[in-house]
Amino acid sequence: MTAYDYDVLYLGAGHGAFDGAPLLASAGKKVAFVEREKVGGTCPNWGCNAKVILENAAALQRQLVASDGIVEGSGKIDWTKNMARKKEIISIFPNAIQSGMEGLGIDFIFGNGEFLDAHTIQVGDRQVTAENIVIATGMHSHRLDIPGAEYLHDSKDFLSLDEAPEKMVVIGAGYIGLESAAMMNAAGVDVTVIMHSDKALNGFNKTYTDALLASLEKQGLTFVRNSETTEVEKLSHGFAVKTSTGTYDADYILDATGRVPNTAGLGLEKVGIDFDQTGIKVNEYLQTALPNVYATGDVVSKTQPKLTPTATFESQYVANYLLGNDTKPVNYPAIATNVFTSPRLAQAGVTLDEAAAHPDQFDVVEKKVMDDWYRLVDYETEGQLSLIYDKDHRLVGAIELSDHAEDIINSLLPAIEFGYTPAQLARLVTVFPTIGYSAIGDLL
Numbered sequence: 001m002t003a004y005d006y007d008v009l010y011l012g013a014g015h016g017a018f019d020g021a022p023l024l025a026s027a028g029k030k031v032a033f034v035e036r037e038k039v040g041g042t043c044p045n046w047g048c049n050a051k052v053i054l055e056n057a058a059a060l061q062r063q064l065v066a067s068d069g070i071v072e073g074s075g076k077i078d079w080t081k082n083m084a085r086k087k088e089i090i091s092i093f094p095n096a097i098q099s100g101m102e103g104l105g106i107d108f109i110f111g112n113g114e115f116l117d118a119h120t121i122q123v124g125d126r127q128v129t130a131e132n133i134v135i136a137t138g139m140h141s142h143r144l145d146i147p148g149a150e151y152l153h154d155s156k157d158f159l160s161l162d163e164a165p166e167k168m169v170v171i172g173a174g175y176i177g178l179e180s181a182a183m184m185n186a187a188g189v190d191v192t193v194i195m196h197s198d199k200a201l202n203g204f205n206k207t208y209t210d211a212l213l214a215s216l217e218k219q220g221l222t223f224v225r226n227s228e229t230t231e232v233e234k235l236s237h238g239f240a241v242k243t244s245t246g247t248y249d250a251d252y253i254l255d256a257t258g259r260v261p262n263t264a265g266l267g268l269e270k271v272g273i274d275f276d277q278t279g280i281k282v283n284e285y286l287q288t289a290l291p292n293v294y295a296t297g298d299v300v301s302k303t304q305p306k307l308t309p310t311a312t313f314e315s316q317y318v319a320n321y322l323l324g325n326d327t328k329p330v331n332y333p334a335i336a337t338n339v340f341t342s343p344r345l346a347q348a349g350v351t352l353d354e355a356a357a358h359p360d361q362f363d364v365v366e367k368k369v370m371d372d373w374y375r376l377v378d379y380e381t382e383g384q385l386s387l388i389y390d391k392d393h394r395l396v397g398a399i400e401l402s403d404h405a406e407d408i409i410n411s412l413l414p415a416i417e418f419g420y421t422p423a424q425l426a427r428l429v430t431v432f433p434t435i436g437y438s439a440i441g442d443l444l
């Protein structure tokens with residue numbers, strides 16, 4: 001029998017890797033990560049955690065303004081201090097994750113990993129072998145290919161921006177575009193978002209995304225719809241962003257036009273692993289074309305949202321599959337997602353668009369968030385909720401726009417995932433008065 005250096009070797013040390021690795025190490029497997037940048041990957045260093053700290057100031061400001069003088073103060077955001085706080089909080093993550101993993105006996109090998117064959121990875125001048133390899137290399141920012149592209153910044157740059165610009169142009173109205181634009185608008189920046197269609201946020205219903213844009217417009221954001229960005233020109237002060245609908249001045253430009261799977265330079269073609277621009281192709285066991293090589297997280301080609309909880313779920317699934325604890329095909333649960341603007345837009349389970357396409361299978365109940373008196377308690381002013389039921393009246397999906405949408409969707413998630421009956425729902429005696437009580441109350 002061949003002796004490999006490791007039982008399982010992960011390419012990448014983000015959530016797609018480090019959430020499953022401890023299960024393997026605790027079961028006595030020899031495990032290592034190959035990481036070319038920062039331990040923890042995108043989410044803690046340049047994604048979720050970094051972003052949510054910065055956005056929290058905008059959410060606080062919104063509540064303070066809505067209190068209409070009960071809580072005094074202008075709510076002015078000091079962006080530089082906000083950024084310094086963010087840097088301080090997230091700086092602990094790489095070492096904390098690394099020492100936690102090393103405490104379990106897991107090794108770190110730093111450098112770019114590339115396949116030599118199905119069991120061998122080249123890292124610098126070292127060749128590392130493993131019985132099983134998990135590709136968890138994530139994604140990087142898509143960059144527009146236009147003249148002046150060198151003046152554009154991506155989300156990684158943006159989440160380290162120490163000084164707020166006066167005028168900012170954001171190209172793209174997906175998660176990153178809207179979250180970044182909304183928090184900078186709250187920080188007093190004049191922000192224009194260029195959209196190449198009239199619909200924001202793929203995967204969310206248009207009635208809801210239009211309502212979100214309308215709310216953000218009321219707060220001062222400008223959206224330019226159906227506009228193609230063609231060129232960026234450097235001026236003596238700042239830049240001119242040229243588009244099919246006009247020219248917009250900015251001193252900071254964020255290219256938020258999407259993310260691309262990290263498949264290049266891995267040697268995938270050489271070893272016969274299938275992939276395309278959507279990511280690595282896997283079967284129902286998250287196995288690539290090579291039976292001993294798996295893929296997890298953002299690098300996987302899939303219909304599920306490319307989010308941290310999805311990466312975590314897949315990482316734990318593959319670890320359990322390799323241990324023989326779970327031999328069934330991957331069975332994704334309802335995946336909850338939230339756009340961290342103020343108000344938030346969150347959803348889980350069957351979407352409104354899916355429900356509309358299959359009226360024979362689903363019923364939709366519409367609710368006005370402001371009909372719930374509790375929303376007045378924490379100064380909410382607007383919002384809507386749609387509950388999607390199957391024909392047995394079990395909740396199968398929900399979408400909400402409000403300042404607490406993420407809490408409502410999290411509270412509804414068990415009912416969506418486990419299909420609670422009305423009798424089971426009636427046994428959920430939640431704390432009153434709270435947003436969780438409101439969420440379950442919506443179902444009764």
Ligand SMILES: Cc1cc2nc3c(=O)[nH]c(=O)nc-3n(C[C@H](O)[C@H](O)[C@H](O)COP(=O)(O)OP(=O)(O)OC[C@H]3O[C@@H](n4cnc5c(N)ncnc54)[C@H](O)[C@@H]3O)c2cc1C
Pocket residue numbers: 011012013014015016017034035036037038039040041042043046047048049051111112113114136137138139155176262265266296297298299306307308309311340
């Ligand atoms: C700005 C931003 C905000 C986000 N906010 C949220 C949010 O609020 N909620 C949410 O759920 N999701 C959010 N996401 C998405 C979330 O960050 C990803 O879904 C998650 O990080 C995916 O984890 P992963 O392990 O698949 O990839 P990653 O975290 O990207 O990790 C991949 C790792 O692989 C390494 N790597 C790549 N190639 C190689 C190689 N050849 N050799 C060695 N190492 C390699 C990389 O350096 C990286 O560290 C956000 C993303 C961004 C960009």
Ligand SMILES: NC(=O)c1ccc[n+]([C@@H]2O[C@H](COP(=O)([O-])OP(=O)(O)OC[C@H]3O[C@@H](n4cnc5c(N)ncnc54)[C@H](O)[C@@H]3O)[C@@H](O)[C@H]2O)c1
Pocket residue numbers: 144171172173174175176177179194195196200201202227228229256257258259305306307337338339340
């Ligand atoms: N809150 C969260 O959970 C969160 C936050 C940020 C990112 N993410 C994840 O990260 C990933 C990437 O987010 P993202 O915002 O980069 O991608 P995205 O796909 O959500 O949005 C990209 C947007 O750019 C638009 N676009 C593309 N080309 C364009 C062009 N030439 N001009 C104008 N617009 C253009 C697209 O239509 C789309 O709306 C997503 O998969 C998302 O799941 C999640």
